[in-house]
Amino acid sequence: MTVRTSAVRTRFAPSPTGYLHIGGARTALFAWAYARRHGGQFILRIEDTDIARSTPEAVQAILDGMQWLGLAHDEGPFYQMQRMYRYKEVIQQMLAAGTAYHCYTSKEELDALRAAQEANKEKPRYDGTWRPETGKTLPVPPSGVQPVVRFRNPTEGVVAWDDQVKGRIEIANAELDDFIIARADGTPTYNFCVVVDDWDMKVTHVIRGDDHVNNTPRQINLLEALGAPVPRYGHLSMILGDDGTKLSKRHGAVSVMQYDDDGYLPEAVLNYLARLGWSHGDEEVFSMAQFIEWFDLDHITSSAAQFNTEKLNWLNAHYIKLADDARLGQEIHRRLAREGVTETAQPEAASIAALYKDRVSNLNELADNAHAFYVAPHPSAELLAQHLTDSAKAALGDLRSRLASAEFSPEALAKTLKETLAATGLKMPQVAIPLRVVLLGQPQSPAIDRVLAVMGREEVLRRLGRVI
RNA sequence: GACCCUAUCGUCUAGAGGCCUAGGACAACACCCUUUCACGGUGUGAACCGGGGUUCGAAUCCCCGUGGGGUCGCCA
Numbered sequence: 001m002t003v004r005t006s007a008v009r010t011r012f013a014p015s016p017t018g019y020l021h022i023g024g025a026r027t028a029l030f031a032w033a034y035a036r037r038h039g040g041q042f043i044l045r046i047e048d049t050d051i052a053r054s055t056p057e058a059v060q061a062i063l064d065g066m067q068w069l070g071l072a073h074d075e076g077p078f079y080q081m082q083r084m085y086r087y088k089e090v091i092q093q094m095l096a097a098g099t100a101y102h103c104y105t106s107k108e109e110l111d112a113l114r115a116a117q118e119a120n121k122e123k124p125r126y127d128g129t130w131r132p133e134t135g136k137t138l139p140v141p142p143s144g145v146q147p148v149v150r151f152r153n154p155t156e157g158v159v160a161w162d163d164q165v166k167g168r169i170e171i172a173n174a175e176l177d178d179f180i181i182a183r184a185d186g187t188p189t190y191n192f193c194v195v196v197d198d199w200d201m202k203v204t205h206v207i208r209g210d211d212h213v214n215n216t217p218r219q220i221n222l223l224e225a226l227g228a229p230v231p232r233y234g235h236l237s238m239i240l241g242d243d244g245t246k247l248s249k250r251h252g253a254v255s256v257m258q259y260d261d262d263g264y265l266p267e268a269v270l271n272y273l274a275r276l277g278w279s280h281g282d283e284e285v286f287s288m289a290q291f292i293e294w295f296d297l298d299h300i301t302s303s304a305a306q307f308n309t310e311k312l313n314w315l316n317a318h319y320i321k322l323a324d325d326a327r328l329g330q331e332i333h334r335r336l337a338r339e340g341v342t343e344t345a346q347p348e349a350a351s352i353a354a355l356y357k358d359r360v361s362n363l364n365e366l367a368d369n370a371h372a373f374y375v376a377p378h379p380s381a382e383l384l385a386q387h388l389t390d391s392a393k394a395a396l397g398d399l400r401s402r403l404a405s406a407e408f409s410p411e412a413l414a415k416t417l418k419e420t421l422a423a424t425g426l427k428m429p430q431v432a433i434p435l436r437v438v439l440l441g442q443p444q445s446p447a448i449d450r451v452l453a454v455m456g457r458e459e460v461l462r463r464l465g466r467v468i
Numbered sequence: 469g470a471c472c473c474u475a476u477c478g479u480c481u482a483g484a485g486g487c488c489u490a491g492g493a494c495a496a497c498a499c500c501c502u503u504u505c506a507c508g509g510u511g512u513g514a515a516c517c518g519g520g521g522u523u524c525g526a527a528u529c530c531c532c533g534u535g536g537g538g539u540c541g542c543c544a
Contacts (some may be wrong), residue, residue, distance in 0.1 A: 011531090014544090015543085015544045017543085017544075027494055041523085044535070047544060048544095049543090049544080050543055050544060052543090053543075053544085054544095092475095107541095107542065110541090114540095114541090118469080120469090121469045121470080121473070122469075122470075123470040123540065124470090124540060125540080128509085144503065148542055156522090164474095166474090167475065168470075168498085169473080170472095171471075171472070172471085175470080175471055175472090175540090177540095179541095180541085180542050182542085183542040184542060185518075185542085189541090189543085189544090190543070190544045191544090193544095194544090195485060209538095210473075210474095210537080210538060211536095211538060211539075211544095212539095212544095213473065213538070214470060214471080214472065214473095214538075214539040214540075215539085215544095217472095235473085237473085237474080237537080237538095238537070240536095240537085242479090244479090244536090246537080265534095273480085275480070276480065276481095277480085277481090278481095279480085279481055279482065281482065282481090282482065282491075282492040282493075282496085283493095284480090284481095284492075284493050285491090285493090288518085290489095299482095301481075302473075302474065303473085303474045303475060303536085303537080304473095304474075304537055304538095305479090305480065305481090305538075306479060306480075307479090307480095308479050308494065308495085310479080310495055311479075311480065311493075311494040311495080312494095313494090314494055314495085315494090317507085321507085355502075356506095358506085358507050358508085359505080359506045359507055360506085360507095375514090383490080426505040427502060427503085428504090429503055431503090432502085432503050432504065433504060436504070436505095442505090443505080444504050444505030444506075445504075445505075445506095446504095446505090446506085447503070447504095448503070448504085451505090456524090
């Protein structure tokens with residue numbers, strides 16, 4: 001099988017140390033969209049070499065998040081822990097080629113070195129004690145010390161690349177040091193694994209977070225030492241919290257699955273994320289199919305973007321209006337079940353969804369509204385006293401007797417309501433509002449005739465009977 | 469501290485030297501619609517960080533400040 005090198009291959013490479021948060025989701029979205037846009041492949045790679053912090057639960061959480069968003073990968077997931085043999089093989093090759101070397105400086109010595117440099121207001125870096133140079137005599141390796149392996153980074157010149165979102169970036173090799181590619185226990189480190197993987201997996205476009213800009217020159221040097229092709233890089237700026245401060249576990253960096261819990265539709269989250277830091281003229285609302293058609297790296301904003309829940313809410317409201325009633329009905333059931341409300345056969349959740357879908361901006365809000373149809377509310381005495389006046393009671397009594405034999409369609413019910421108005425001489429709000437309080441426990445609702453029709457004769461009469 | 473990135477309405481952004489008396493969207497406010505509350509519709513207010521250049525002309529290019537962010541691990 002031959003791999004067409006011209007084909008675009010992108011990857012999303014999270015480390016499974018927590019859930020998929022909103023920043024990671026956007027990175028995945030952009031890498032996915034780029035591959036889709038160019039008819040290429042999207043690879044999922046799990047960077048689990050930090051055995052102390054990686055967990056299977058986190059892997060599952062990431063997979064769940066990707067699935068909820070609908071970001072399907074074409075290859076993988078590949079697990080770095082399963083590729084150890086390959087990393088070790090490449091390390092041996094580098095040692096043999098002289099592009100890497102053993103270093104016996106201990107952690108303690110390194111800490112001391114770093115502290116001294118910081119005290120001196122210098123940039124902390126490895127001092128090259130064990131770096132082989134022509135004509136240089138290396139110290140004698142101390143006995144009983146397992147060495148780490150360091151990459152022999154070039155000392156002169158600059159590393160430069162045309163970042164697909166930020167433009168040309170140049171970093172002097174003098175700023176870099178000989179970083180560790182294998183620990184004393186032989187396990188490879190991040191920058192090394194990434195390079196070998198991107199090479200082996202033939203990744204053509206590395207689309208990742210801004211926080212990796214400083215890793216890029218090291219990775220390019222490594223790639224070049226290996227004689228591997230250098231992919232194109234595009235660094236996405238960060239997403240800031242709603243208040244403009246950095247997202248963190250404690251502050252706003254919630255799992256994408258939390259958005260599901262919080263009542264957001266995945267298409268709303270996707271549309272919002274796509275538009276956060278990327279634009280296509282004045283387009284605000286678009287499907288993923290449209291996004292894929294339009295997506296490019298040229299129109300990504302290079303500065304950090306602040307998350308705005310208000311706008312997400314607006315998009316969510318929009319997509320709820322568009323959503324299928326049956327699907328929204330399922331969402332109502334799911335969310336009601338979470339609160340222990342399971343006997344929800346009548347009325348049909350889909351018909352309640354139809355009643356509320358263009359007035360709510362959130363699925364939980366939709367479920368809350370549906371709740372009152374299934375579980376009779378207990379309006380407060382205050383609310384009853386305010387709305388259930390003697391004239392209102394009389395009107396409700398009149399309506400109740402008419403409802404006993406009326407047809408339960410919105411049109412017929414509107415007529416029935418008018419008959420009560422004529423009989424009592426009241427205005428619509430004087431009847432409709434007390435009726436809402438009795439039926440739903442609150443003075444506002446969708447058009448009352450539609451509410452009556454959806455609730456059904458039996459339940460309407462039962463609830464009216466409790467107060468009259 | 470060093471290095472790197474970045475800077476248009478409150479927020480997300482359009483803008484690739486003249487199309488900009490800076491456009492759109494969310495939010496805000498006003499009005500309309502209305503059987504209540506919403507939804508919806510219409511409209512209003514709201515920005516080129518500062519200073520120097522370059523140019524006939526700069527939001528757009530360059531430099532210097534300042535603000536913001538990132539990175540400096542045998543974490544990823």
